[in-house]
Amino acid sequence: MARQPTGEPPSTPRARPATSIDVARLAGVSRATVSHVLNGQIERFSEDTVERVRGAAAELGYVRSAAGRALVMGRSDFIIVVVPYATFIRLQDVIEVISADIEELGFTMVVHFDVARGRGTASNRLQHMVETMRPAGVVDLGGLSLADREAITESGCPVLPRRLPSAVNRWIGTLQVRHLHSRGHTEIAYAFLADARDDPYGRGRASAVAAFCEAEGLAPPSRVHVPIEPEGARRVLRELVQARGWPVGIACYNDKVALALVFAAKGLGLAVPADVAVVGVEGADIGQVVSPRLTTVASDVADSVRPFRAALASAYGGRSAADDAAPPLDDAFFLLLGETT
Template sequence: MSERPPRSIDVARRAGVSRATVSHILNGQGGRFSPETLQRVRRAAEDLGYVPSSAGRSLVKGRSDLVMIVFPFMTMTDLQDIVDVLSEGLAEHGFNTIVQLSGPVGSEAHLRLRHVADSLRPAGIIDLGGLTRKDHEEFRRLGLPVVGTAVDSRGAGSDLALGRVQAEHLVARGFRQVAYASLTDERGHPFDQGRAEATRAVCAENGLPEPYLFGVPLDADGATNALAAMLKSIPAPVGIACFNDDVALAVLHATRTLGLDVPCTIGVLGMGKGPLGQLAEPRLSTVWGDMRPMLVALLDALLMEFGGADRITEVDFASLRVEQGETT
């Protein structure tokens, strides 16, 4: 028969205190106890390998210790990096994370996500584009703090900054006709609006025509047809700012199929500095930068709801830069 895991009563007996004292101290409520008592209880818990349960912490604090991170149903190559940054920051304040992927509005996946949030009642939600403004409002009515792209300018700001860096680079490389290529598939892409808006602004500032906006699927025939249709609508040369490196690689494939010169006839600029783009021939030009400040700002915004942060980290997108390849 396996040995049972240690319980709070075992810690209490070892430290010579009550179970209530153990509960208060190990759940962050030990301010009224002496340093000696705090040390004795923590040492006893460590010696026994005792970890307070999530349910117990929730009862003591009056709320869950879970924070839900919601991702949109879309292509994201840096999902793990984003989760690591947010999880580490939340763990420092005693929170655990649960990651949920949303789906198109009205889909089963989207409705299921709302049901999960309603059932778990997490301490808060960090939305990276998977929820609508209506979702935010409904969750707040349930008493769940929500921060994220639908209501928070920090998320939208990153899209505007990325779009501006892409468009300004293409203009600086001499392109007088600019296009923006989004990803066409069944997934939602909440970041396109900010990128397209920034591209329009840069074109207007430089006295250029309205940018051509079009979708590119991640398949050979679809990408080729999309690029051919673009060239029937606007004259070459064209500098194309792409939603991400995957879209940029699809556009590159289409240029080869159509026999177009890169970068003289078609300039291609990705986003993300993925490894495949840097191995491509020609090597992909792409925009990249440290997104950590934006994530930390969202984290601060949520922690302020619980008194865990007294200010929101200022987001500076100066780290965004172009990795110059051979496609622009």
């Protein structure tokens, strides 16, 4: 039976993507010349040849192969940003700032989320990415172990910044506990988020809290893990005050943990901040519109990631060192006073 017309024009086959052979044919040069010119190796070619190749590529909409660039140049145009397997309320803001810098330097950002695994073990998945993508560099937001860093560096790929980015978390923990102690608190606790994810940020902050307590002759801080649900948060706080008494000052992993403890205290009939004082981290908007208003460690995102931006500029060019110099930590991170301490 003959096929009936549908009233719609017949679909046309999709045109195949342009290849380097197409560019070479249109420009009247060899394929090798196209490869060299489009990879920036133009010293041996005349200005007319370079313009013809680039013009042909633009006219055909030719997109270079990342794998081909990596083979020619020894690296690709990718920079991998490694994000710890941890909760981070302002992650999108941080990624946007770093992404803009990476694009300005002429690279493409690839975000790699670290996964939960044993501490001190290298990530096979990340190592595979480095070996196959041949990135220009890896930016570590605090998710790489020493084993990761050593393995990546040995493969010839730079890890930025070159030192472990742990000073920031130590400073945040110190800000929290120092403020609690200035309010007269001698019973101190650190509250992690109860979560299956490995938390390198929280570990660094908790270690700073413990170091401060030791230096001040205080008892070692308790460590608790707070679920973000009412009954679980009340249970954790109840057990904490039974063990330490009150008043107790609690440095919290983030604002969500701090808010969970504020409402848990209310449910247990404990006054905030007289019986339970809490300090959060990240300066989330929600913490500033509730009552009592949350005391927290806040930051300017651009300033807080300035060490990573400085490392990128130093390694690949871009803005001057003065523009990207990392500000003092007490300028980048500051205590936002509320009503919970």
